[in-house]
Amino acid sequence: MKWDGISEFVYVAEYESFTQAAKKLSISTAQVSRQVSALEQRLNIKLLYRTTRKVSLTEEGQVFYQHCRAVLDGLDAAEQAVSNLQSKPQGIIKLTAPVTYGERQLLPLVNDFMVHYSDIEVTAFLSNQKIDLVEGGYDLAIRIGKLSDSTMMAKKLSSRTNFVCASPSYIEKYGIPHSLTELAQHNCLLGTLDYWHFKETGKERNIRVTGTVHYNSGYSLVDAALKGLGIVQLPDYYVQKHLENGGLVSILDNYREPEEEIWAVYPQNRHLSPKIRLLVDYLTQRLSKP
Structure with a gap:
């Protein structure tokens, strides 16, 4: 009763x-x-x-x-x-993650995970909008940066670094900004925000920038930077290979913001689920930086 x-x-x-x-x-x-x-x-x-x-x-x-x-x-x-007493994890995992990070970093690892655990099914919804996990019935979310929802369980998976960079051809033509104020003299390639993140004298700063390109696609911004159209700020997984092969040059390194943490977030009643625990542990092992 x-x-x-x-x-x-x-x-x-x-x-x-x-x-x-x-x-x-x-x-x-x-x-x-x-x-x-x-x-x-x-x-x-x-x-x-x-x-x-x-x-x-x-x-x-x-x-x-x-x-x-x-x-x-x-x-x-x-x-x-x-x-948990079952020897084999099984069932459906419903997860959400940011679009590019999900496509490039997360889902290939989820596919590897499913090769090992054939009785698990995964439904993934990639979105750059913050989704209510309880209302949407999600088991797991991957979130980047500072967490605001204290009602959820969270485990750090990895971190990412934002680089400001430009192509050698752009640098040869327009030079390199050596301070944040000098960015106003350069063409900045913009994504969905009109400001960039930096750290100056120990404090985090958002600097408003302007330019002739406004794309909501990181890959398109990289392409524009490689072709000498301007300076770009993007996470490492967009630009790392171009920095290594010389296609892009990292600039303003002294003002680089601290690494952004990447989290697995899940409702409190999911943390004992063997399938969720296994997936989170698997992602932690594969994504953790040495």
Whole structure:
């Protein structure tokens, strides 16, 4: 009796919708509504504010939700602990990652992982937008830079370095900027942002830059830089081989920003899953810099 309505209430609270909670639980909206109402009557407490447009938690509902969420997470953890006894990890992993990093670095390793674990299926959605893992039903996300969501578990996989570079032909024609202020005198090849990241006198700085190229494609920006159209700032996996073969030259190295960390992020109730743990460990081993 004490469990009746708990799952329904938790999902209504998280989705702020009876309809979405019903879809999550694969039951009717009316059944979700009845169970939550019965729960409120049993507790003699109003847990939710309901309007035609929105559902939100009352103050009492907030407190009750935190405890109920912990209970459900504990149940999930118990089920995962039992499933860990299985000798072979299996099932579907749903993950998301930034587009270029996913294509170039991540998914080839996921393919290698699946060669070793043939009973695992992977669904990947690549997007540069930050996706809500719980709402989207994702098991895992790869994120770059500072993390803002403290409710998620996170493990560092690797890091990346942003280089400012130009081709020898551009340098021969226009010279090299030796300070951040001199960037204003150069044609900067821009991506989706109109500023670049640097570190000056121990402090991180964003410098606004301008130029004749605005692409949302790192590969196209590299091509433009190789052809002498301007200066570019891009992560190492775009430019490393060109720096090594002389196609590009690294500049403003004294102002290079600290490395950006690359993280595996996942909901707390996923951390005991053998398939998630195996994949995260596999990525950590393959992506970690020496």
